[in-house]
Amino acid sequence: MASTDKELDRRLTEEDLPKPPPGLRFELWYQDRAAAINDFVNQVFETERSxxxxxxKYFQVHPEASVGVAIQEEDNTLVGAHPNIIRRLWLDGRELPIFHIADVAISPHYRRGIALYRSFIRHVQVQGVLQGVLFGYGGRxxxxNRKIGKRLVGYEDLMxxxxxxxxxxxxxxxxxxVGHALGEAAGAVGSAFYKARYRGSHGSWTVEEAEKVGFGPEYDRLWESLRERHRICLVRDAAVLNWRYSExxxxxxxxxxxxxxxxxxSGFLVMRVYSEGDAKLALVLDLQDQGEAAMAQALLEGATAAAVHQGCDFLRFAPCPGSSAAQAVAAAGGFREAPxxxxxxxxxxxxxxxxxxxEQAAAELLAGGGHWYYTQGDSDFLE
Incomplete structure (x- = not known):
């Protein structure tokens, strides 16, 4: 029988993996089961991921360590699925692996089974520790789910x-x-005003949109500079950025x-244009400015000008609290809380x-939240 957390002031072993409730079993799943797992996740969350x-998302981020945990009935019917998505974290001058907690799917038929939920999440966490991963984070x-996670499995608020x-x-x-037709006409007339207002004035930096989304060796050099400015952030070298955006x-x-x-x-910004209902939106997923609010503002103005030309209705951005990007938004004006x-x-x-x-010192530093630099692109968005 698996030990309780209070009994474990030691390293974990396979004997600490919790057992599932009667009639169910836990199994590891790999890329060869991606289609079945994806169908199940889409069904639970009512999504349409290909x-x-x-x-x-599940296997190309960290190919050598990609694995998931599934709950199955005796007839192999899926009851739950949890991908073990491993990302690379920069922490006080070194790298370590971290779980990206996402897509924890349990069949609605079993959703009220608290014992199942606890044992499943705990099984996944112990499996992660056995893989050498001691910490996890999740966004969006x-x-x-935040309240359920805090109560049942001990999630802590980061930010x-x-x-x-x-x-x-x-x-x-x-x-x-006044209706759609007049709205379209007003949009066309107002477009000239917004194009003039957000014309992309960039101060001391030249800000240009790349012809294609791709990250070469210059991004490895930029990362070496960026990482010295952050105590905690996800790694953003060329390999990671290419996986996250260009691939x-x-x-x-x-x-x-x-x-x-x-x-x-010197810095970069990644924006995604998408539709939500009747609105065409531009969302800032990542912004790296080397701690200079003026550079952040220049990048935001460049992105805003491009979003206007794309015909977007709004530019959205959720800056990390206390960051230079947050200072840039406050100084730029024209932003309000999105609904x-x-x-x-x-x-x-x-x-x-x-x-x-x-790693006790690392755990305490990570849990505080105040030392993180985090952007919405660090979690999934419509993916």
């Missing part, structure tokens, strides 16, 4: 992001008042690069005792 999208957590938006068109506002089967990504007077890459829920970001120590692995 198999290619599932393989990209709904308020309901809460407020999504802000900048209006780029009159189309939506006029359509709500992503989803569409609509735009890359903006800030270069100094010598033409060297969407706050973005809850959570943290979890997977091992009952981080001290048993010599």
């Amino acid at each position: 198999v290619e999208g599932a393989i990209w 957590i709904t308020e309901e 809460q992001l407020e999504t802000l938006e900048r209006r780029l068109s009159l189309r939506m506002a006029v359509s709500k008042r 992503n089967p989803a569409s609509g990504f735009h890359l903006f690069e800030a270069k100094n007077q010598s033409g060297d890459l 969407v829920p706050r973005d809850n970001v959570i943290f979890k120590s997977l091992a009952p005792s981080a001290a048993a692995y010599g």
Whole structure:
């Protein structure tokens, strides 16, 4: 029988893997089961992710360690699925692996089974520790799931992001008042105003949209500079950025690069254009500015100008609290709170005792939240 957390002031072994309730079993799953797992996840969450999208998200981020845990009935019917998505984290001058907690799917038929939920999540966490992963994080957590996770499995609040938006068109506002046809006409007329207002003034940096979303060796050099400015953030070298954006089967990504007077890459912004209901939106997924609010503002102005030309109704951005990007938004003006829920970001120590692995100081630093640099692209968005 698996030990309780209070008994574990030591390293975990396979004997600590919790057992499932009677009639069910836990199994590891690999890429050869991606289609079946993806169908199950889509059914639970009422999503339409493609198999290619599932393989990209679950298996291509860390191919040598990609695995998931499934719950199955005796007849092999899936009851639950949890991908073990491993990301690379930068923490005080070193790298370590971290779980990206996402897509925890349990069949609605079993959703009220608290014992099942606890044993499943605990099994996944112990499995992660056995893989050498001691910590986990997750973003875009709904308020309901946040409360359930805190109560049942000990999720800790890391931060809460407020999504802000900048209006780029009159189309939506006029359509709500006088109808779609006049709204489209007003949008066309107002477009000239917004194009003039957001013309992309970039100060000391040259900000340009890249012809294609791709990240070469210059991004490895930029990462070496960026990482010294962050105590905690997910790794953003060329390999990670290419996986996250250029190899992503989803569409609509735009890359903006800030270069100094010598033409060297100094920072970047990734934006995604997508539709939500009747609105066409541009969302800032990542912004790296080397701690300079002026560079962040230049990148935001460049992205805003491009979003206007794309015909977007709003530009949205949820800056990390206390960051130079947050300062840039406050100084830029024109942003207001978007009518969407706050973005809850959570943290979890997977091992009952981080001290048993010599990582107690890391656990305390990570749990605080105040030292993180986090962007919404660090979690999934429509993917």
